[in-house]
Amino acid sequence: MPRGRPKKNPEAVPATALKKAKESGATLGFEAQMFLAADKLRKNLEPSDYKHVALGLIFLKHISVAFEAKREALLAEDASAAEDPDEYLAENVFWVPKEARWSHLQANAKQPSIGKIIDDAMAAIEAANERLKGVLPKDYNRPALDKVMLGELIDLISGIAMGEPGDKAKDVLGRVYEYFLGGFAGSEGKRGGEFYTPSSVVRVLVEMLEPYKGRVYDPCCGSGGMFVQSEKFVESHGGRLGDIAIYGQESNYTTWRLAKMNLAVRGIDADIRWNNEGSFHKDELRDLRFDTILANPPFNISDWGGERLREDARWVHGVPPAGNANYGWLQHILWHLAPGGRAGVVLANGSMSSGQNGEDAIRKAMVEADVVDCMVALPGQLFYSTQIPACLWFLARDKNPGGGLWDRRGEVLFIDARKLGALVDRTRRELSDEDIAKIADTYHAWRGQPDAGAYADVPGFCKAASLDEIRGHNYVLTPGRYVGAADIEDDEVPFEERLAALKAKLEEQFAEGGRLTAAIRMQLERVAAYD
Secondary structure, eight states: OOOOOOOOOOSOOOTTHHHHHHHHOTTSOHHHHHHHHHHHHHTTSOHHHHHHHHHHHHHHHHHHHHHHHHHHHHHHHOTTGGGOHHHHHTTTOOOOOGGGSHHHHHHTTTSTTHHHHHHHHHHHHHHHOGGGTTTSOOOTTSTTSOHHHHHHHHHHHHTTTTTOOHHHHHHHHHHHHHHHHHHHHHHHGGGGGGTOOOHHHHHHHHHHHOOOSEEEEETTOTTSHHHHHHHHHHHHTTOOGGGEEEEEEESOHHHHHHHHHHHHHTTOOEEEEEOTTHHHHSOTTTTOOEEEEEEOOOTTOSOSOGGGGTTOTTOTTOOOOTTOOHHHHHHHHHHHEEEEEEEEEEEEGGGGTOOGGGHHHHHHHHHHTTOEEEEEEOOSSOOSSOOSOEEEEEEESOSOOOTTOOOOTTEEEEEEOTTOOEESSSSOEEOOHHHHHHHHHHHHHHHTOTTSOOOOOBTTTEEEEEHHHHHHTTTOOOTHHHHOOOOOOOOOOOHHHHHHHHHHHHHHHHHHHHHHHHHHHHHHHHHHHHO
16 A cells, blocks of 8 residues: 655745754654645645656756866866866866856746746756756746746755765755655655655665676666665675676656666666566566566566567577466566576565466476576565565576586575565555675575574574475475474463453453444444334
8 A cells, every 4th residue: 555645835945945854853864854844835736747846956056066076186187188178078067157057046946037047047957968958858948847946946945965075965855855855755655656665675786786897777667776785785886887787677767867867976887778568578687688687577477568569589498378467577587687697576475486477387397407596585564565465586597607616506595574664654665784694694604605693494484495496385485384383482471471361351342342342332222213
């Protein structure tokens, strides 16, 4: 079920919105305070519309900060070079014309023409930077958009990273942009899931697959969160951002624009393709193979046009049913894996056990081909878009990679993580750093990675199962079938005390039930009296 939308504030919010946000949420981080303050300005605008308004302005502030930092450095060396766009583009910094710089917008924030000023700024940036052509929002001057709100939003965003040096300011703005993506996904509920995968789920995929170098691909990339986390992983482990090359495809044009902006904010150069036919019907990167693939396809899509692809070469393990794309995604991803490549895919739990329309035969063929590496059952309530339980499929072209790693051919690791995570609000759960490390470390130990420790089955959590065991379960890949029951911990509470507590609770419920029954009978008698 989607999360409820934040309550709308019918009154205009002045520039003190951030101060009020801090007062009402003192325990929130800076990004959360900013989002709360910005959301107060939204008033009656739908989150799906407002996100483009807010994210577009944060993006403009970000590239303006990066530009000004580079400009100051050039002015200190050669004043003429500071006006040469090539000097900026050579270092992956976007050229920002004078009329598009944040200082110009901030100076005109209270003008009635601010909507047109922003649109002109976006158009000027696109004209000066080929990579941004067709990416930026340019509808700030539409009559339905409150120009007072726009001015206040500019004032609010102006306070982000104020006084910070260039690199620090860019990092802060990048974090704010990423947080806003998640915040809007929560506000939009089901629709939010179309462009955003919760960061804790993405981190599980990235920490397990460890994309240190090579080509990274996402065939349904949404707003690009998989790529951002991959770059963060490389950077945090001492690698260079250029060590991985990023490729992706997205069928939703609006979401593709979000991805391009998200990656640009992070300074990530990527080849992200868009067409409205999607990866199944117009595979823009059909001839490329990738070292790491990360994907969160839409769950159980029935209208994917599978009936038009019955003879497709990608269906090595069987033709996926026309009424469900899950096994189409898995085989599309396998098709794109390099000889030593590995993939992590988020799918609905039903994909692990479904016997409908030949899916069980495809699953059997994949297991027998030994391309299934690891299966992870996730806890519920992780996603903004659905309450359908989800799992992670890990696929591998070669389960005997050498290099000191163990030969895991003929074996699949099962991890049951359903008991992990904690509720962060009434409807949504997140995996903690410790949860993510527990899952990833188990996988790394099983693979025999250096410094990962020795692997051992843990009842109720993980099990390394042979193909014979999987055959015995008729190729159902649900981890709960393999890991068994956890050892029961002695809670040191005597049985008599536990029984007494249960009896007391039951008596309370009986009493409440009697009260409700009496109230219903009274209401029925009143209704009967009116007849």
